Amino acid sequence: MGKIIQNLTVRKTILLYLMLSLVCSYVLSVYISALARHTQAAVWRNYTDSDNYPGREHSEYAENRLTPGTYDEIRPAYYEMTPAHRRIDDVCDFLQTYTVLILSIAGSCASVFLFYRNKLKYPLLELTQASRNISQNNLMFHIVYENKDEMGQLCREFERMRAQLVENNIRLWRSLDEERALRAAISHDIRSPLSVLKGYHEMLSDYLPGEAISMEKAMEMLSECGKQLERMDRFVETMQKLNSLERRELYPEELSTGQLQAELSAEISILEKEAGKKILLRNVTPDESFRGDQEIILEVTENLLSNALRYARETVEITLDLRADECRIRITDDGCGFSDSTAKAAKACSPQNPQNTRDSLNHSGLGMYISRLYCEKHGGRLLTENMQQGGAAVTAVFGRIV
Numbered sequence: 001m002g003k004i005i006q007n008l009t010v011r012k013t014i015l016l017y018l019m020l021s022l023v024c025s026y027v028l029s030v031y032i033s034a035l036a037r038h039t040q041a042a043v044w045r046n047y048t049d050s051d052n053y054p055g056r057e058h059s060e061y062a063e064n065r066l067t068p069g070t071y072d073e074i075r076p077a078y079y080e081m082t083p084a085h086r087r088i089d090d091v092c093d094f095l096q097t098y099t100v101l102i103l104s105i106a107g108s109c110a111s112v113f114l115f116y117r118n119k120l121k122y123p124l125l126e127l128t129q130a131s132r133n134i135s136q137n138n139l140m141f142h143i144v145y146e147n148k149d150e151m152g153q154l155c156r157e158f159e160r161m162r163a164q165l166v167e168n169n170i171r172l173w174r175s176l177d178e179e180r181a182l183r184a185a186i187s188h189d190i191r192s193p194l195s196v197l198k199g200y201h202e203m204l205s206d207y208l209p210g211e212a213i214s215m216e217k218a219m220e221m222l223s224e225c226g227k228q229l230e231r232m233d234r235f236v237e238t239m240q241k242l243n244s245l246e247r248r249e250l251y252p253e254e255l256s257t258g259q260l261q262a263e264l265s266a267e268i269s270i271l272e273k274e275a276g277k278k279i280l281l282r283n284v285t286p287d288e289s290f291r292g293d294q295e296i297i298l299e300v301t302e303n304l305l306s307n308a309l310r311y312a313r314e315t316v317e318i319t320l321d322l323r324a325d326e327c328r329i330r331i332t333d334d335g336c337g338f339s340d341s342t343a344k345a346a347k348a349c350s351p352q353n354p355q356n357t358r359d360s361l362n363h364s365g366l367g368m369y370i371s372r373l374y375c376e377k378h379g380g381r382l383l384t385e386n387m388q389q390g391g392a393a394v395t396a397v398f399g400r401i402v
Helices: 002-006 010-045 060-064 083-135 150-207 215-243 257-275 294-311 342-349 367-377
Strands: 253-256 278-283 289-292 315-322 326-333 381-386 392-399
Touching: 010 083, 083 150, 150 215, 253 257, 253 294, 257 278, 257 294, 257 315, 289 294, 289 326, 294 315, 294 326, 294 367, 294 392, 367 381, 367 392
Parallel strands: 278 315
Antiparallel strands: 253 289, 315 326, 326 392, 381 392
């Protein structure tokens, strides 16, 4: 019964408390009034006995009956009663007149107090403490209030907000870490071509005026400088692409297994000729329908596939697993793998990882990172692992767009 009352809504609970208090007040007031009348009648009998008032039914005191035909006791004159009886008579009159009013007010106050103590006090304390913790940037707490009333719903929403704040903080710190890693990647990838250009410039400045090197050697150095400039140009394009990731909108459409398989087959035929390696496409699910952005899916797949072809010895395998709720594209190769352990391989998706030598986008150091961002933007994730028989495996997971 107590559990049922705890789960009542606030409105129903306050009505229940008030109704119970009014009923109890009414019953108690009836009892007190009856007791007061009985006590008062007992006092009056001391002054209305038959010896003092013969034939009292016809006397002038008959007009002072409390209720004609109900009580035989006649109210004596006030001056006839002793002081003690006067006080008792006054108290009885007061109780009969004001008992209902006093008990109704007292019962209402008691019901409000009990309602606050049993229904509001604990959740309000929980929410107050939670607000203090949040203001102090302390999110490692939980709000425990299981009642299914409005206060319970409010506490659950507050707990959901706390959990969302924790998740937002994790994302913020992760974003800051990625930003620091991105700055390190930019510095690393710009420093390398600049160092090459600086070295060639110094060599040409020192040896070319004195004809210490041949024109053929000088032209070779200039050609290498041009390649480094092209590399920097590609890096700038990559950075522009990174800056546009957040602004890029998703354009979902219904994709079937056959449609996506046909698109991947067209990409495979081109990449096979360029790389001179075998690409196997395998489908593990029957014809399904998936709602997603085809351009992003193909872009991530092409990026990962190009990356795998660079390090594969002979064969790359693509496994397509398309379902109604998600699309998985797993790419494996027979190369050397990411690193000596799967734990280090999992770090390959950072913007700049010292052991990440399997990146694409013309070795800019950001290809896997961009692929991961695209997967997350599509409601999925990018998984990397080393295979037991050798080689690496990358799985791009794309969530369904509603």
